[in-house]
Structures are given as structure tokens and as C-alpha cells.
Amino acid sequence: MPSSGTSGLPRYPKNSDTSNSSYNRRDHGRPRESNGYKRDTDSSHDHQKFIPKYDNHNRDRYRSDDRGYRDNRYDRDRRDNRDNRYQRDHKDNRDNRDSRDNRYNNGYRNDRSDQGRRVGRERPQGSAQRSNVVPLDKIKVENSMWDKAPEGYEGYSAALAKSCGLFPIPGATAKNLDIEQVKRILNRNQKFRALSLEDSQLTPLDSRISKTLIISGVDFNVVEPEKIQKYFQNFLISTIIPGVNYEDHSVDIRLSNKPDKAILEASKSIVATTLLALNNTEIPELEVSLNIERPNEYIVFxxxxxxxxxxxxxxxxxxxxxxxxxxxxxxxxxxxxxxxxxxxxxxxxxxxxxxxxxxxxxxxxxxxxxxxxxxxxxxxxxxxxxxxxxxxxxxxxxxxxxENKSCGYEQSIKLSAGLLLDVVNSPNHKVSKHKTTKALQFINCFTLDDLTNETKLKGLQDSFQTECETFGKIEKFFIPKPAAGFKLGVDELKPEYGRAYVKFEDKNDATACLNGLAGRYFNGRLVIAGYIDDEDFDLGIF
Incomplete structure (x- = not known):
């Protein structure tokens, strides 16, 4: 252990003159001219400058040996610090140890049970206690996100009434309008808005249900769905079908919510219609005969x-x-x-x-x-x-x-924006009326940002489900959402995203909920509601 008498002394090279002006502490006592530079005394210059002594070292200010001396300087500094530490520890003997330990009782630490927190320091203002943190599933949303219609104006949204000019601007005097006069204005505005929509046509062939099939009659523990999927794809690839291109050969098969049935989704309705022809056909490659049928929601054109x-x-x-x-x-x-x-x-x-x-x-x-x-x-x-x-x-x-043997749903016209409102308000034989069911679907309820934000979605889900529970006892409530890590433009954006599904224990409660929520605004979005077949809902066909 170095003695305390040598502690802190500068380490100069032996036989070095520290008073010499050419001595440079950074150069470790070496004369400046030996550092690769020499003084220029050219009389043509009225000042002095340094020019490189070695031309082949212009790119590197320090030569290799200079770098070595420079690096050793840091080693010596570290060694000095280490030596000083040892000297301090040597002075701090056993007799002084008690006084050093007493500092823990003078405002720093009381004992080991204090877990390192200094005595006398209060918890910062506003810091939350762990015992007061409310779990995410217990948080209740104060704002229901649902619009509220005043008495006498049920069935008319606030956005529609505002667009008609019924509400005065801020600061203006409110007008006393007769409720019947207001309803006439609202009805006339609804008609004009429907006529102003673009003339687009919809047929049952555009629906997702027209591309869906239900497969049963096979033990999926023995014959895996992937084998059936591969067989169907090979069949489509090797077959000439009018209106079917190479990119339409892809099909997707997944197990339903019931273990004895699987769901097939094709890219085109004509592909599903072609595969339906294989119903009750012996398939030698699989050594099975598949039972293939349409969903109950299928609509015949x-x-x-x-x-x-x-x-x-x-x-x-x-x-x-x-x-x-x-x-x-x-x-x-x-x-x-x-x-x-x-x-x-x-x-x-x-x-x-x-x-x-x-x-x-x-x-x-x-x-x-x-x-x-x-x-x-x-x-x-x-x-x-x-x-x-x-x-x-x-x-x-x-x-x-x-053909839809179970429900017999049919549509004999192409629905356009102009006809859609008339068909909804005045059902006729051209579009079959849906059967009353326990299950409902609500469209246009959530944005993709809502579905990918767990905290925000939890509040919206609680608000929506609470409103549905006011109409009766719910058997199941479900909101489809993307998987974790979903990326827009990369992953598939499925049609059921943004919807809510609810199944009541009683059909009458479902009808009351349908009539009570359809046409209202939730979270600033117009809610569209309709029935969905109970069996399809139980299978997971949305």
C-alpha cells in the first residue's frame, strides 16, 4: 500500500525541468520540437507558426509512439485515483468506522427495514398509492357515447336535426317550432339526402355470405382442415371454370365454434358455387364424403x-x-x-x-x-x-x-341508394324479410383506431354493452378486433371489423334492442342494425 506521503504528487519524468517553458504537460515532459513540429523563423513572416516536421505524417497529428504516450496518460490517471482510494481506506481504520456508520442515523437511513428510503422525506404530492389503483376491467365510462333524442323526436338523430337548421347558432334567440312542422322538415330532408347519394347497385353475390360454405360429416381430428383446404385448392387450380382466374383459387378453411363443423371462405361466389357441387361426393384422396351446405343467411338472387x-x-x-x-x-x-x-x-x-x-x-x-x-x-x-x-x-x-332451403331468403332486384330507403320503409316481395332471431349485428360502430387501443376499446365496449342490457338479458356480446400487432395496409382488413354482435336470451328483447338502437349515433357514428341467424352466429359466421 503506498504511503500517505506520496499521495497526490504529480508524476513527472525523471531528470525533467518543469520550469522550462518548452515543457508541456500534455506531451508528458517531452520538448515540443520532439513532438513532430518545429518552429518556423522565416523572416518573411511577421509571426511565428508551427509547420509539420514529418511530411509523411500530415494526416495524423500524432505518430504511433505519441499515441502510445497519450494512452498511457489515461492509465496513469486511473492508477492515481485507485491509489488515492486505497490511501483513504487506510486512514479510515476501525476506530473511525463507528463515526462513519453514524451518518445513517442522521437523516439518511434509519435501519435496514426502511428499504433504502431516506428518513424525513415525504412522498411526493400526487403520487398514487398502489392500493388505490383501479383495475382496467373495473373502470366505468361516465360518458355513454350515445346520442339522446328529446321527447317527441325519437327516431331522428341530432346530426340530421342540426343539418336541417333547427338549432339556433350560439347567442341567437331560440325559435318556438311546432313539433309536427319539425317532423315534416326532417322527413323531407331525409328524402333529399337519399336521392343525393351515388347510384350504386348491390346484389346478394356481393355479400361475404355468398362466398361462404359449411363443411361437416368428417372427423376433423382424423382429417385435418388443412388437408381439405389443399384438396379444394388443387381441384380449382387444375380445373377450367368460367369467370375464375388463377388468383381466385385461394380458399380458407377454419374450424367453427362447434368442433364437428368447419367454415370455408372463397374469394368469389362462383368458386363457392362450384365447390358446393362436390357435396356428398366421395373424395378418394381423403377417403371421405363431405357434407357441404350454404349458411342460413345466404340470399338467392x-x-x-x-x-x-x-x-x-x-x-x-x-x-x-x-x-x-x-x-x-x-x-x-x-x-x-x-x-x-x-x-x-x-x-x-x-x-x-x-x-x-x-x-x-x-x-x-x-x-x-x-x-x-x-x-x-x-x-x-x-x-x-x-x-x-x-x-x-x-x-x-x-x-x-x-338455394337457401332452411330460410328461403331471396332478392329479385338490384338495390341502389335510391331504392334502399324505400325497401327498408316499405318491405315487399322483392326482398325477403329477415326472420326474428335472438342475435343482432350492429355495423359502423367502431373505427380501426378504437379496435387497436385496448384502453379506449374497453370503455366503448362497456358503454355499448350497458346500453344493450337495458333491453333485456344478454347471452353473449362480442366485438371482432384485429390481432395484436395489426398493421394497416399489411394485414387483412376483415369486413367484421367495426361491428358489434349481441345475442339475447329472448327474441322480444332482441327486437326491442334493434328498434331502440338502429339509427342512433354512438361515438359520433351512425349505427346500422339488423338480425343475424342464430345458428350462423353460434358457428362464428359473421
């Missing part, structure tokens, strides 16, 4: 027989999905199109016949679709008669390609 491009007796090779389209299966592989036309022409005038062909062999895959211009017999007689026909010992199978 009940359009009249198409006469576009009518060219005499020509039979077109296209597929138009409607109530007039029929599926023909169990067609022999070597059967020609003319042979099928000959059989079907017995019962009426054909408009179209499209046989699904193999891309490599151009042989039929056993599936065809046809449509009549007119029938000589009734539809039921035609179907029964075709089912009795045979081709090369194969008994043909015929059924409607687009």
Missing part, C-alpha cells in the same frame, strides 16, 4: 331468365348465379357437351351450359351448370326427370345451384 345476347338456338358457355341456375353432377369423364345438351333439351330451351373441364386432359370433371330460357314442364318435374337420366351407366344428379 331471384332474377328472371337472362335474355342478353340472345342469338337464336345458340347455347352459351357461361355461368350466371341466380335462382335459374342448376347444377349437374356425376357426368362421365368422356362425355361430350353435345351429349349433355341433347338430354337437357327434352325439357325446355337451353340458354347456357358450362361443363367444368380438366386443364390438362380437357376431359370433364363430372360437374356442369345449365340454365333454361323456358321450360316445357315445371321446375320440379324437370329436376326429377333429369335425375332419372343416365349417361354411360352413370345416373345424373340435378339440383339448384343457388
Amino acid at each position: 331471384n332474377s328472371p331468365a337472362s335474355s342478353d345476347g340472345d342469338n337464336g338456338d345458340e347455347v352459351y358457355d357461361d355461368i350466371i348465379e341466380s335462382s335459374n341456375l342448376y347444377t349437374l353432377t356425376n357426368i362421365p369423364f368422356d362425355t361430350s357437351r353435345e351429349d349433355v345438351i341433347e338430354i337437357l333439351s327434352k325439357y325446355g330451351t337451353l340458354r347456357s351450359l358450362s361443363i367444368v373441364m380438366d386443364k390438362l386432359t380437357y376431359e370433364t370433371r363430372g360437374i356442369g351448370f345449365f340454365e333454361y330460357k323456358s321450360l316445357n314442364v315445371s321446375t320440379e318435374e324437370m329436376v326429377d326427370s333429369v335425375n332419372q337420366e343416365e349417361l354411360d351407366t352413370n345416373r345424373l344428379k340435378c339440383f339448384r345451384a343457388c
Whole structure:
């Protein structure tokens, strides 16, 4: 241990003259000229300057040996500090230890149980106690986010009333208006707003339900859904289907909320219609026979027989999905199109016949679709008669390609913005009325920012669910939201995002909730409400 007498003395090189003006502490006692520089005494200059002594070191101010001396300087500094520490510890002997420890009792620390907090310091103002923190699931939203209509104005939103000019500007005198006069203004404004919308058309083929199928009749513990998905994709890739391109071959299969059923979602409705033709067909690759059906929410486009491009007796090779389209299966592989036309022409005038062909062999895959211009017999007689026909010992199978056997929902017109309000206010036979169910769906309730913010979504969900509970006892409440780490533009933006689903224990409560919340504003957004089939809801088809 170094003695205390040498503590703190500067470390000069031996035989060095510290009084010499050429001595530089940074250069460790070396003369300045030995540092790679020399003094310029050129008489042509009225001042002195330093110029490099070694031209080959212009890029580096210090030579390699200079860098070594410079680095050693830091080593010596660290060594000095270390030596000083040892000297202080040497002075601080056992006798002085008690006085050093006493400082902990003089305003710093009381004992070890204090956990390091200094005595005498109070907790900062505004700091929260852990025991007072309310869990996120216990927080109640004070603002319900729902608009409130005054008495007599139920069914009219605040935004609509404001757009009609019924509310005075700030500071102006309020007008006394008759409630009937106000309602006439509101109704007239609603009509004009509907007419000002763009003329867009909607058919059932645009819906997501038209692209959805339910698969059952197989043990998914033995036959995994991925194997069924791969089989369907290989079938589509190797098949020629009118109106289906290469990018339309992708299908998605997932297990439903019930373990004995799976949900298939196709990219196009015609793809789902084609795969439906495989219902109750033995699949050798899977060694199973699949049961394939439409959801109960499926709507049939009940359009009249198409006469576009009518060219005499020509039979077109296209597929138009409607109530007039029929599926023909169990067609022999070597059967020609003319042979099928000959059989079907017995019962009426054909408009179209499209046989699904193999891309490599151009042989039929056993599936065809046809449509009549007119029938000589009734539809039921035609179907029964075709089912009795045979081709090369194969008994043909015929059924409607687009049909909802369970609910019978149909739509016979293309809905536009101008017709939509009329259909809603005056239901008619052109659009089937939905059956009363326990399950409801609310559209246009949440933004993507709401769904990706857990704290904000928790408050909105509690507010929405609380309002629904005022109408009756709820069996299930559900808000679809993106998975964690969702990125807009990268991940899929599913149609059910922004919706809320609720199922009541009683149908009457569901109807009351539908009538009470539809058309109101929640969080500044107009709520659109409707029924949804109970079985589809239980399966997870939204």
C-alpha cells in the first residue's frame, strides 16, 4: 500500500525541468520540437507558426509512439485515483468506522427495514398509492357515447336535426317550432339526402355470405382442415371454370365454434358455387364424403331468365348465379357437351351450359351448370326427370345451384341508394324479410383506431354493452378486433371489423334492442342494425 506521503504528487519524468517553458504537460515532459513540429523563423513572416516536421505524417497529428504516450496518460490517471482510494481506506481504520456508520442515523437511513428510503422525506404530492389503483376491467365510462333524442323526436338523430337548421347558432334567440312542422322538415330532408347519394347497385353475390360454405360429416381430428383446404385448392387450380382466374383459387378453411363443423371462405361466389357441387361426393384422396351446405343467411338472387345476347338456338358457355341456375353432377369423364345438351333439351330451351373441364386432359370433371330460357314442364318435374337420366351407366344428379332451403331468403332486384330507403320503409316481395332471431349485428360502430387501443376499446365496449342490457338479458356480446400487432395496409382488413354482435336470451328483447338502437349515433357514428341467424352466429359466421 503506498504511503500517505506520496499521495497526490504529480508524476513527472525523471531528470525533467518543469520550469522550462518548452515543457508541456500534455506531451508528458517531452520538448515540443520532439513532438513532430518545429518552429518556423522565416523572416518573411511577421509571426511565428508551427509547420509539420514529418511530411509523411500530415494526416495524423500524432505518430504511433505519441499515441502510445497519450494512452498511457489515461492509465496513469486511473492508477492515481485507485491509489488515492486505497490511501483513504487506510486512514479510515476501525476506530473511525463507528463515526462513519453514524451518518445513517442522521437523516439518511434509519435501519435496514426502511428499504433504502431516506428518513424525513415525504412522498411526493400526487403520487398514487398502489392500493388505490383501479383495475382496467373495473373502470366505468361516465360518458355513454350515445346520442339522446328529446321527447317527441325519437327516431331522428341530432346530426340530421342540426343539418336541417333547427338549432339556433350560439347567442341567437331560440325559435318556438311546432313539433309536427319539425317532423315534416326532417322527413323531407331525409328524402333529399337519399336521392343525393351515388347510384350504386348491390346484389346478394356481393355479400361475404355468398362466398361462404359449411363443411361437416368428417372427423376433423382424423382429417385435418388443412388437408381439405389443399384438396379444394388443387381441384380449382387444375380445373377450367368460367369467370375464375388463377388468383381466385385461394380458399380458407377454419374450424367453427362447434368442433364437428368447419367454415370455408372463397374469394368469389362462383368458386363457392362450384365447390358446393362436390357435396356428398366421395373424395378418394381423403377417403371421405363431405357434407357441404350454404349458411342460413345466404340470399338467392331471384332474377328472371337472362335474355342478353340472345342469338337464336345458340347455347352459351357461361355461368350466371341466380335462382335459374342448376347444377349437374356425376357426368362421365368422356362425355361430350353435345351429349349433355341433347338430354337437357327434352325439357325446355337451353340458354347456357358450362361443363367444368380438366386443364390438362380437357376431359370433364363430372360437374356442369345449365340454365333454361323456358321450360316445357315445371321446375320440379324437370329436376326429377333429369335425375332419372343416365349417361354411360352413370345416373345424373340435378339440383339448384343457388338455394337457401332452411330460410328461403331471396332478392329479385338490384338495390341502389335510391331504392334502399324505400325497401327498408316499405318491405315487399322483392326482398325477403329477415326472420326474428335472438342475435343482432350492429355495423359502423367502431373505427380501426378504437379496435387497436385496448384502453379506449374497453370503455366503448362497456358503454355499448350497458346500453344493450337495458333491453333485456344478454347471452353473449362480442366485438371482432384485429390481432395484436395489426398493421394497416399489411394485414387483412376483415369486413367484421367495426361491428358489434349481441345475442339475447329472448327474441322480444332482441327486437326491442334493434328498434331502440338502429339509427342512433354512438361515438359520433351512425349505427346500422339488423338480425343475424342464430345458428350462423353460434358457428362464428359473421
